[in-house]
Amino acid sequence: MGSAQDVYALLKEQLKGGKTQVLLPGDGEKYEESIKRWSKHCEKRAACVVKVASAADASTTVKFVKEHKIPFVVRGGGHSTSGSASIEDGLIIDLSLMRDVTVDVEKKTIRAEGGTLWVDVDEEAAKYGLATVGGTVNHTGVGGLTLGGGYGYLTGRYGLTVDNLLDVEVVLASGEQVVASETENPDLFWAIRGAGQNFGVVTAFTFQGHPQTNPVFAGPLIFLPDKLPQVVGFLNTFHSKNDGDQAMLLGFTCPPPANAPVILTQLFYNGTHEEGTSFFQPLLDIGPVANMTSMLPYEKLNACMNEGQGFGGRKMFGGGAYKLPLAPVFVQAIFDEFIWFCTSQPDMTESLLLFETVPYKEVVKVPNEKMAFSNRGEYYNLATMMKWADPALDERVREFSRALLKRASQAAGVQQDEDVRSAEGVGVYGNYVNTDVSANELYGKNAKKLEELKKKYDPENLFDRGTRLVPRPVVVVN
Template identity: 40%
Template sequence: MYDFNQLRSSIPDGQVLLPQDEGYDASLRRWSAACEKRAAVVVKPTCSKEVSVAVKSAVAAKIPLTVCGGGHSSSGTSSSDGMVIDLSNMRNVKVNPAEMTVRFDGGCLWEDVDTALERHGLATVGGVVNHTGVGGLILGGGHGYLTPLHGLTIDNLIWAEVVLADGTIVEVSEEKDADLFWAIRGAGANFCVATAFLSRAFRQGKVWSGTLAYPSNKLPDLVAVANELHGRHNSEGHCLALGIGYGPDGVTHGVSAIPCFQGSEEDGKKYFSKLLSIEAIANNTAMMSTAQMNTLLNPVFGHGIRRLMGSGNVTMPLDCEALLRTAEMFWTFCDARNGMGKSILALEIFPTDKIRAVPQDATAYANRGDYYDAVTAFGWEDESLDADVRQFNRVICAQIRESNGYRAGFNENESKAPVGRYINIEADSISPQDAYGVNFMRLRELKMKYDPHNIFHKWHGIVERAQ
């Protein structure tokens, strides 16, 4: 049994929590209650030096190590029965309006970044749920409502401070340790603990957005709108999210839409006129900041229950009959089980030009394709349903890909074909080839350089875990 008292003395400003300590149980809580584990020790550092001490301690103790930022993963990667390095005490944000940049700590939530930037009339590419942690989203190559204008989070990352498996603290950028900077942009959790980021910021005015709710029989109308919008030239970054789920009662089938228009309310209503012509049950659209827009999905993705997510993808135009079959498949499964009314299937429909403008091998992220993500997000409370939900999630994600999706690797002559998976939200571990595609071989070489003993192994691993 490893004695963590020495670790306590080496982390003077942070916390080292053992099972008998006050605050330990609270530190285990995650966005998905299904992902909580009893850790041997939870370390809550306040700076990169304390992170380094924690990493060295876990390696010396020969216990598993993982990192928790926002704790939002439904794959369980932010929990461990060994050591958890919880970054929640590291949430500083510094905006530099003159240089149009924002520096933020690895324990920040997107809410911290959004609100700090909003005070200066700025924004950056972040998540669409603002209680998500910044680190997991960025290191996996995240996107959000501003991606049509500015690309992925990693395409706007200028610099990062990271702690390696041997405890070394390094700064990485295109100029400093470019190989590692390449690797962390898409596969970062396999290489390091990211303790700080510097990203580009952009002038950002208010947008016209909000949530529109409809009865389930309006799904064909929403599909028609989505297909019509896809056919337009859209260089202004307007986008649309479609949801298939339930009403507030958790029983009534419903569908929804979140439009985002970069401009005035009048122009937004003209642009989305066909969407607004569909009779809605509820409509809370208005002019709002992007920080406010990033709260719209918070009620759907609240904490406190069991969660599981997965990804498929859809190509345009949408096949209405195929999507209706998928919706019925989704509703039939959820209706047959108690307490599944907080589940949703969502399509993120926005121009991918900015994503695809960056070559597939320019960063470790290998999912730059001409298709849209389909996201499954199941919510329930009964632990006995865990295995059932996990299996169904695999089935419905496969069904989405087969019926209306891009088939990864279908063109054997295209050596740099995208992988067709948004690995940030995958609950199941994916093979390295399926996760990283054309970038896998380079990642494997870099893994042997920076983490030869596979200390960081919890997230779509690049190599088999050493025994």
């Protein structure tokens, strides 16, 4: 292989004539923008960024990196905090130019290209009175959320994002472009739904749409810390009261400008203002210091938590699980420990811990064996979104988040130790963990089948940036 400059000049030549952009470190602001990520600690200086404009150009690029043995990653929305969408010195296949969304009104389906954000899907589908299960922040990439499972406000009624996925268009490690669905390449479709980044570049997704013409009742309530026992009391009743058209997020944070600890709740009711306020009235009666709930179009719902979730700063997700009811004394202990850590470190007060009470009735109707995604059980997701500025704190933040979530998950009734893990699901949401977790931790009994399919579809482990599905080579030292 010649010099890197010569190699990428050859790639530029192969991709010329279309809208695809090949960016190198000397290309100024365009290059600098292309390596920016939602979390600053995931930003790395790639040797080349290929902003593909078509599946054909994605295929050409995959064949090229394979031929020239160039390490690479795939970037969709750039939200991953595992670092799997960034690379030092290698190549990035960047899908951000592929953001077209088309709706088939007759079939009620929504096709979204691989670089779309949820705002693209929400707004286009709304033009036709439709919606599908998306995330809770609308500048998140469709690809990452979907391939890792996808929980959203409509999960209580329609299941996970991945449960609403009808087919995908994929560029395989061979460069071949294929469609995967229940009837076409069904084993690949099984693997894509939960472990997608290990199997190819997904250049388009087709989702089942659902009628959503009415506005929804939603928004945050903010409480002072002394109201925590009463708020937890309401959360415990939510478990039995909801019918799938509601959701409630309970969070702890110290938002600016005061940087003082507060209890944040994000409410959702897919119905009228009267129905929403009636359902959440006991919570409203506790006495929030701020009530920002209102009626809003569904396509605006996933923007409710955008503030404070923008690009910039160092960020990391962490994931665990919990069951209801929760003991107020247990939640108080978690609150105290989390707030203490965040206020004792510089620039960490915007960090967030969330008890994500999204109804799981529809989720558990699908067996864990149905697809690679294995986090189905009668429990809810517990998440941290740590935010800080000092690189020297990276490891300390990571260790704190992991330890807190593990203790909280075990104390809240969901075991995560490998030898005692619940048979109903792994208790770990893949979109909230780093790629250093084992395949068994993330996929449970599905790990073995994934290993076999990895050998079939990507025998050289070209797509090696996700959770490792095949054993590492054994190095013999004499």
